[in-house]
Amino acid sequence: MFHVKRYDWDRKYQVVVVGGGHAGCEAALACSRLGMKTLLVTINIDKIALMPCNPAVGGIGKGQLVAEIHALGGEMGKIADRACIQARILNRSKGPAVQALRVQTDKKFYEDEMKKSLFSAERLDVLQGMVGEIVIEGGEVKGIVLENGISVGAQALVLATGTFLNASIVVGEKSYPAGRVGEYASYQLSQSLKKARIELDRLQTATPPRVDGRTVDYQKTIPQLGEEEVEGFSGKERPLLPQMACFLTYTNRETHRIIKKHLHLSPIKTGGVKGRGPRFCPSIDRKIINFPEKERHPVFIEPEGWRTKEVYLQGLTTSMPAWVQKEIIAATPGLERARMMRPGYAVMYDFAPPQQLHPTLEVKEISGLFLAGQINGTSGYEEAAAQGLMAGINAARKVQGKEGIVLKRSQAYIGVMIDDLVTKGVEEPYRMFTSRAEFRLILRSDNAINRLRPLGHSVGLVSDEEMEEAIELGEGVNAIIEELKVRKLAPEAVNQVLGSKGGNPAREPLRAIDLLKRPEVRIKDLAEILPKLRERTPRELFQAETEVKYAGYIDRQLRDAERMEGLENSVIPLEIDYDQMKELSFAAREQLKRIKPRTLGQAARISTVTPADIALLSIYLKRKEIGDTGDT
Amino acid sequence: MDKSLYDLIVIGGGITGCEAAWTAASRGCRTLLCNITLDQVNLPPHISALFIAEKDIERVLTDLGGGIFLQALRRSLLGVFSEPNEPNAVISLDKREFSLVSKELLENHPMIDLRQALIGAAHIGDNIESTSIFGEIFTAKKALFAPGTYVGGRIRVGKSVFSAGRYGDLSSDELKKVFEDQGFKLVEWEGKTPQVVDMRRVNMEGWRELPPAGAAIQDIILGRKDIPQVRMKAFWRENQGNICYLFPLSSKTREAQLHQKDGGRAPSGVMDEKAVVRDSVEHSCLIVGSAAPNPLKGLAFAGKFAGKNGYIECALDGRDKALKLMGEG
Numbered sequence: 002m003f004h005v006k007r008y009d010w011d012r013k014y015q016v017v018v019v020g021g022g023h024a025g026c027e028a029a030l031a032c033s034r035l036g037m038k039t040l041l042v043t044i045n046i047d048k049i050a051l052m053p054c055n056p057a058v059g060g061i062g063k064g065q066l067v068a069e070i071h072a073l074g075g076e077m078g079k080i081a082d083r084a085c086i087q088a089r090i091l092n093r094s095k096g097p098a099v100q101a102l103r104v105q106t107d108k109k110f111y112e113d114e115m116k117k118s119l120f121s122a123e124r125l126d127v128l129q130g131m132v133g134e135i136v137i138e139g140g141e142v143k144g145i146v147l148e149n150g151i152s153v154g155a156q157a158l159v160l161a162t163g164t165f166l167n168a169s170i171v172v173g174e175k176s177y178p179a180g181r182v183g184e185y186a187s188y189q190l191s192q193s194l195k196k197a198r199i200e201l202d203r204l205q206t207a208t209p210p211r212v213d214g215r216t217v218d219y220q221k222t223i224p225q226l227g228e229e230e231v232e233g234f235s236g237k238e239r240p241l242l243p244q245m246a247c248f249l250t251y252t253n254r255e256t257h258r259i260i261k262k263h264l265h266l267s268p269i270k271t272g273g274v275k276g277r278g279p280r281f282c283p284s285i286d287r288k289i290i291n292f293p294e295k296e297r298h299p300v301f302i303e304p305e306g307w308r309t310k311e312v313y314l315q316g317l318t319t320s321m322p323a324w325v326q327k328e329i330i331a332a333t334p335g336l337e338r339a340r341m342m343r344p345g346y347a348v349m350y351d352f353a354p355p356q357q358l359h360p361t362l363e364v365k366e367i368s369g370l371f372l373a374g375q376i377n378g379t380s381g382y383e384e385a386a387a388q389g390l391m392a393g394i395n396a397a398r399k400v401q402g403k404e405g406i407v408l409k410r411s412q413a414y415i416g417v418m419i420d421d422l423v424t425k426g427v428e429e430p431y432r433m434f435t436s437r438a439e440f441r442l443i444l445r446s447d448n449a450i451n452r453l454r455p456l457g458h459s460v461g462l463v464s465d466e467e468m469e470e471a472i473e474l475g476e477g478v479n480a481i482i483e484e485l486k487v488r489k490l491a492p493e494a495v496n497q498v499l500g501s502k503g504g505n506p507a508r509e510p511l512r513a514i515d516l517l518k519r520p521e522v523r524i525k526d527l528a529e530i531l532p533k534l535r536e537r538t539p540r541e542l543f544q545a546e547t548e549v550k551y552a553g554y555i556d557r558q559l560r561d562a563e564r565m566e567g568l569e570n571s572v573i574p575l576e577i578d579y580d581q582m583k584e585l586s587f588a589a590r591e592q593l594k595r596i597k598p599r600t601l602g603q604a605a606r607i608s609t610v611t612p613a614d615i616a617l618l619s620i621y622l623k624r625k626e627i628g629d630t631g632d633t
Numbered sequence: 634m635d636k637s638l639y640d641l642i643v644i645g646g647g648i649t650g651c652e653a654a655w656t657a658a659s660r661g662c663r664t665l666l667c668n669i670t671l672d673q674v675n676l677p678p679h680i681s682a683l684f685i686a687e688k689d690i691e692r693v694l695t696d697l698g699g700g701i702f703l704q705a706l707r708r709s710l711l712g713v714f715s716e717p718n719e720p721n722a723v724i725s726l727d728k729r730e731f732s733l734v735s736k737e738l739l740e741n742h743p744m745i746d747l748r749q750a751l752i753g754a755a756h757i758g759d760n761i762e763s764t765s766i767f768g769e770i771f772t773a774k775k776a777l778f779a780p781g782t783y784v785g786g787r788i789r790v791g792k793s794v795f796s797a798g799r800y801g802d803l804s805s806d807e808l809k810k811v812f813e814d815q816g817f818k819l820v821e822w823e824g825k826t827p828q829v830v831d832m833r834r835v836n837m838e839g840w841r842e843l844p845p846a847g848a849a850i851q852d853i854i855l856g857r858k859d860i861p862q863v864r865m866k867a868f869w870r871e872n873q874g875n876i877c878y879l880f881p882l883s884s885k886t887r888e889a890q891l892h893q894k895d896g897g898r899a900p901s902g903v904m905d906e907k908a909v910v911r912d913s914v915e916h917s918c919l920i921v922g923s924a925a926p927n928p929l930k931g932l933a934f935a936g937k938f939a940g941k942n943g944y945i946e947c948a949l950d951g952r953d954k955a956l957k958l959m960g961e962g
Contacts, residue, residue, distance in 0.1 A: 012907060045801030046829075046888070046911060047673060047729070109733060113885045120886040126831065129800065129911040133793075149791025149912060172767040177803075183670035183751060185796070185803050211671075213746070308733055310740040311671065323769040343671055343749040344767055 010144055010154035014040040016396045017145055017155035019132050019190075021049040023382040024161035024374030024389030026115050027075050031393030032159075033125035034074070035461050037400060040153060041119065042145070044165070045184070046129045050080075050115035052108045052382065053181050054208045056305045056313055059234065061091055062433035063383040064101030065414045067234045068449035070383075072471075073415075074462025075390040076118055077383070078234030084111040085240040086304065087227035087247060097547040098441040102234060105227070107242055107306035133189045135160075135370070137197050142369035148189070157369045157396035160190075161389055162376050164206065166351035167191040171205075171268050172344055173322025182346060191351050197367060199353050203276030204430055206380055207284050207347035209318040210326050212339040214310040217302060221335035222248035225301065236450075236540055245304045248335070251297040252285070252316075255332040260289045263325045274320060274347045279380045279430040284318045284347075285329065300333060311342050320347035352378045355422040356596050361395040361405030362388060362419065365597060371396050377422055380430030387415045394460055406460060407599070409569055411440045411562035413453060424596060424606045440558045442551060447544045451475050477541035481524075482549060484533050485514035498526045517549050524549075568602035568615075571622060582621060589614040639665040641958065642763055642773035644752050646674040648702060648944050649936025650779035651735055652951035655701040657777075657959060658744035665771055666739065667750040667763070669783065669802060674747065675705065675735035676728060678781065678799055679826055680892050682867070682880045683724040683944055690722055690853050693945055702948040703856075705735045711881050712863040713854050714843035722846050724854060725867045727883045752780075753807035757815065757929055766807065775931040775958050779951060780938050782918040785809040785819070789915040800826075800914055809919055815929070819919040822940075826914050830879075832887040834908035840868040840879060872903055933958050 016032040018025050021043030029041040043049060058081035059067050071078030087105040119127060130147040135158065137143065144154040165180035165187045180186035195201060225247040233239070267286040268274040278284070283291065288298055300316040317333075319326055323344040330336045355377040357364055362377075364370040373392035374385035395405040408416030417438045422431060435441045444452070454471035457463035490498075495507035495516055502521040513531060516522055524546035528534040534542065548555065575597065579590045588609040598604040601622070605615045643654040646668030654666040668674050683706075685693055697703040709730035714723040739747050750765040761776040783798030783805050790800075798804040812819060845851070845863055865881040875894050882888040888910055891903070921934050935954040936947040 046886075047676070048801065051672065113729075116886050120831070120833075120888070126834070126907060127910055129829075130790075147791075148793040148795070150793065151791065175766060175768050177766055179803060182749065183672075183802055185801070213740070215740075308737050323765070323767050340746060342747060344769070346767070 009152075011151045012040070013154040014038050014126075015155070015400045016040075016157045016159065016393075017042060017153055018159045018161060018393070019145070020161035020163055020165075020374070021046070021127075022161060022163045022374065022385060023050065023077065024163070024385040024392070025159070026050050026119060027070065027077065027386045027389035028159045028161055028373055028393030028396070029125055030076050030118060030122055031074070031390050031462060032397045033122040035394065035397035035401075037124065037397045039125045040155075041125065041127045042130050042132060042147070042153075043127070044129070044131050044180075044187070046127060048184070049119065049127075050112045052106070052111060055315055056108050056303055057103055057105050058382060059101060059103040061099065061101045062414065062435050062437065063381060064091070064103055064234070065435070065444060065446050065449065066383040066387045066418070066433055068102075068446040069413050069415050069453055070387055070390055071234050072449040072453035073390060073457040074460070074467070075386065076115065077386040079238045080111055080114045080118070081106055082233030082235050082238035083114050083241045085233060086242055086245040086307065088231040088233065088240075089225075089227055090231065096442075097445055097447070097551065099435045100446070101435075102231065102446060104233065105245065105247060105303055107308075109306050109308060110242060131187055131189075134193045135190070135197060137367055137370070140366065140368055142367060155369075156400045157371065159371045159373055159389070159392045159396050160376055161372075161374045161385070161392070162187060162190065163385070164348045164350040164375055166194075166201070166376065168348055168350040171273050171320050171347045171349065173266055173268065173320070173325070174271065174273060175322075176273060179348075180350070181348065182343070186350075194353065199364065199367075200357060201351040202354050203349055204352050204378060205274050205276040205278045205347050205349040206282075206430055207278065207318050207320050208345055209314045209316070210330065210341050210345040211305070211311045211313055211343040212330060212336065213342050214304065214312040216338050216340045217248070217312065218335045218337065219248055222250045222302060225249050230539075232540055242307055245307070247304070248302040250300050250302065250333060250335040252300060252333050253297055256329055257289055259325070259328045259332050260286055260321075263321060264289070266322050266325060268320045268347055274349060276349050277429040278347070279432060281432045281434070282318070282380065284320065285316065286319055286321060300336075302335070317345070319345045350375070352376050354378065354426050356424070356426045358423050359405070360407040360419055360423050360599055360603070362392040363395060363399065363405070369396075369399060375430070378427035378431055379418070379422070380432050384418060384431065384433055387418065391415060391419065394462070406456070410438070411443065411565060411569075413449075414438055414444055417444075420603060420606065424598065424603055425608060440562050442554050442558050443562065445547065447540065447547065451544075474541060474544070477537055478545045478548065481534060481537055481541060481545035482514070484531065485517060485527070485545070485549065486512060488513040488531060490516060490530070494530050498522060498530060514549055517546065518552075565602060568605060569600050571601035571619065573598055573600060573604065573618070573622065582617065584617050585614050586611065637772070638760065639663050639746070639771070639773040640775065641665070641955070642667065642761065642771055642776045643779060644763065644776065645779035645781055645783070645936070645938075646747070647779060647781045647936065647947070648675060648677065649781070649941070649947040649951035650777070651675045651701050651739065652948040653777050653779060653935055653955040654739070654745055655742065656952045656955040658742050659699065660959060661744065662959060663744055665746045665748060665773060667748045667752055667765075667771070669749070669751045669798065671736070671747065671749040673732055674739065675701070676732040677726070677944060679944075680880060681726055681728045681882050681890050682878070682892070683726070684716065684721050685724070685945070687720045687722055687850060690850060694853060697945070697948055697952070700948065700952060701735060701738055702944070704738060705731045707854075707856050708734045710855070711865040711884065712843075712867055713846045713851050714863075714867055715846045717843070717869055717876065722850050722854065723843060723867065725865065725880050727881075729883045729885065751803065751805060753805060755811050757932060761931060775933075777933045777935055777951075777954055777958060778938060779934075779936045780805065780808060782916055782937060783808070784812070784919045784938060786916065786918040789917070790912055800911075804918070812921070817921055819921060821917055822920045823915060823917040826916065827893070828891045828904070828909055828913045829882060829888050829911035830891055830904055830908040831910050832881070832889045834905060835879070835889070836905070837868070840870045843867040843869055843878075870903075877903060931958070
């Protein structure tokens with residue numbers, strides 16, 4: 002083992018970030034932008050910001066995360082916009098809360114752009130190396146020791162190691178130790194974490210095969226084109242590459258017959274894959290088991306970028322033996338002659354059950370140690386990046402002696418995610434969905450800037466100029482709503498708008514805002530007769546339209562959020578002794594002791610804690626408050 | 634199982650393997666090129682520059698003409714310089730771009746199939762059956778092994794020694810066994826890669842810009858005159874009697890490689906520790922020794938694994954061995 006003389010470091014930084022994936026990149030950039038002397042350590046600099054799975058950023062729930070990352074001053078949204086080769090608004094026909102942007106990206110271009118940001122960030126050094134040990138003394142992080150013996154002192158440490166902890170990859174009955182195909186994993190770090198009494202558990206995830214785009218029969222597929230006019234995540238950056246098409250095909254009975262026939266070889270059946278997999282991103286074998294009645298499953302054929310012929314088969318994730326994968330592909334229309342370039346595979350890895358974390362992502366028992374990304378049991382680039390950003394912000398604030406930033410559930414999807422993680426833990430790799438957010442009508446992508454930019458600005462990640470943008474957006478939206486309120490439209494004008502849309506023709510003058518509330522009327526229809534609206538940006542118009550059309554629902558969620566605020570603002574002191582509170586149920590007491598909720602609101606979300614327990618806690622806190630006052 | 638029979642399987646997608654695959658494929662062979670990962674193909678493992686004696690330039694480039702090495706080199710050039718006090722040209726390249734261009738060229742070649750596979754076993758009979766670590770079997774009439782440093786490879790960095798084909802990559806001990814079982818004698822080889830530093834942290838005092846090469850040399854190397862001649866600067870300085878170079882690694886990051894003319898790591902004092910982005914690593918792997926039996930029919934070893942050194946020598950070896958293999962049939 003390593004022997005480090007106390008505080009005799011080869012190098013010293015304020016914050017060290019371990020891991021160069023999506024979480025690590027955001028954490029390192031945030032720290033350096035907040036004035037920290039920062040070191041990013043990665044096993045391989047050539048693989049920084051690699052997208053090892055799908056060539057896309059965003060999607061339902063995830064797109065909202067990216068919008069929030071951008072609003073707070075993170076990087077992912079900008080880079081995804083630049084590397085975009087196709088943008089789509091998902092759920093366009095549904096309500097605004099569940100609409101989400103998803104962009105296909107050119108993977109190599111994405112990596113390059115992220116690397117440019119890292120290598121131009123001030124105060125940020127990048128170092129290739131593998132961490133052998135975390136040095137902890139007296140419950141505080143002191144630094145790390147690399148495998149080459151170099152020791153690096155740090156006041157805060159962010160671990161964003163992805164799937165590399167004690168990992169092995171699996172295909173069929175074959176398995177070998179690796180973090181990703183061809184890359185060795187980190188075993189010493191897992192040991193070091195266990196030594197620091199951090200509990201580790203196992204999860205798994207998998208990726209589909211890639212095939213040679215030259216061998217796909219696109220005639221048999223349905224082209225999926227992107228939208229012409231889409232504002233990206235950032236609303237500012239434009240795609241730097243020409244756009245590309247995706248293609249859709251479906252599995253069929255033959256595909257399913259092959260899968261069923263060889264199901265006994267699937268690692269999920271043989272037990273070759275241990276640890277729980279992502280239920281919401283299931284392998285094709287899992288889909289066949291769970292949905293035997295389905296006659297087909299969609300397969301999206303997605304390009305991985307302009308400079309490669311490799312295409313990604315979204316929907317065919319599997320870790321069946323490679324020869325079975327080949328048969329599955331060949332049975333699927335359009336892919337009969339498709340040549341596999343990379344077989345799909347599963348990876349099993351260690352993660353740290355996130356109930357061990359404060360909502361700041363700091364490990365409860367180890368001051369200065371922050372965990373972000375897959376190590377916390379999540380899945381997805383966006384979930385990782387969002388945690389990386391928050392861990393980075395909070396690591397920097399820790400060093401600066403400032404209080405950590407915790408986003409509320411009513412404030413951001415990021416808040417929902419982290420609250421879910423630290424309060425409930427994970428049973429499977431955690432993926433974001435709109436359904437996880439109880440206030441999703443107020444947590445929309447389009448208002449992420451209004452919601453979070455002021456916070457990003459006060460934290461110090463958002464420039465004055467960018468803040469100005471948010472203020473202008475808010476003012477623009479208000480101006481539109483004002484205009485809609487004051488403009489009374491004559492019946493002729495109303496009927497002109499209604500035109501062929503149907504709906505009851507107007508006989509009386511009507512306020513523009515009331516007309517907009519009709520489901521068949523869109524704001525662009527009103528813009529035709531209200532010139533002032535035409536001066537406004539599409540983003541402002543979209544947001545105003547949503548605010549008007551859903552005003553009732555939005556108001557209700559705002560009121561609900563306010564009501565919850567009471568519980569969320571009832572802070573539970575960290576030194577609270579639950580053992581003293583005999584009235585609490587045993588199960589509730591044990592979980593409260595483990596999770597150490599910060600607020601009554603968080604306590605109420607712990608599964609074993611009942612409303613009766615919350616009532617008891619609430620009384621206890623009030624009594625304590627009065628008691629304290631009595632003492633002085 | 635994979636029923637398709639290739640004319641040639643090339644194992645290893647480095648400089649040697651890519652040139653071999655390209656050579657065979659361009660002469661009509663159906664070629665399967667396997668590499669441990671498709672995230673990186675043909676990534677130059679060592680320095681991001683080439684030194685060629687001026688008198689040899691024309692011959693070397695003619696020998697490599699039409700090959701993938703030269704095409705990728707021309708499309709990833711960062712500059713063509715003259716070596717101070719020596720009649721040598723120095724070609725500085727963007728390693729990542731070289732790798733990306735190579736992958737593009739390979740994927741677009743009608744006779745090449747590129748495949749991600751770590752080969753762990755080979756059965757040599759009438760045809761050669763190579764088995765990946767995932768249990769896939771690839772059958773070809775002939776095989777060319779160009780596994781570079783991935784056979785029994787180990788890396789030494791500071792105090793630690795661990796198995797690795799390259800830094801961050803797995804090595805293949807299984808392949809080592811395959812060769813030993815076939816009676817080949819393997820000998821250990823050792824080498825070093827230079828440090829990489831963050832240009833922003835380098836104190837440029839004492840460093841001088843490398844002068845661009847003369848117009849005639851530029852024209853030969855560039856092949857076309859409209860390619861910008863110097864996109865990134867390269868630097869040199871004298872250091873304890875030796876010449877030390879600083880070559881840009883890529884136009885996208887601010888990394889540069891510190892190369893000591895006589896090889897190895899630049900002496901301390903030239904660079905602040907905090908400038909170091911990638912440490913120098915010592916590398917050992919097993920290569921086919923001189924006492925190897927006559928190669929089996931239809932089988933060839935090339936490049937580093939056959940004891941060659943240097944990008945150009947490896948590319949030429951890949952080409953020559955591929956031609957020889959085809960001539961046999």
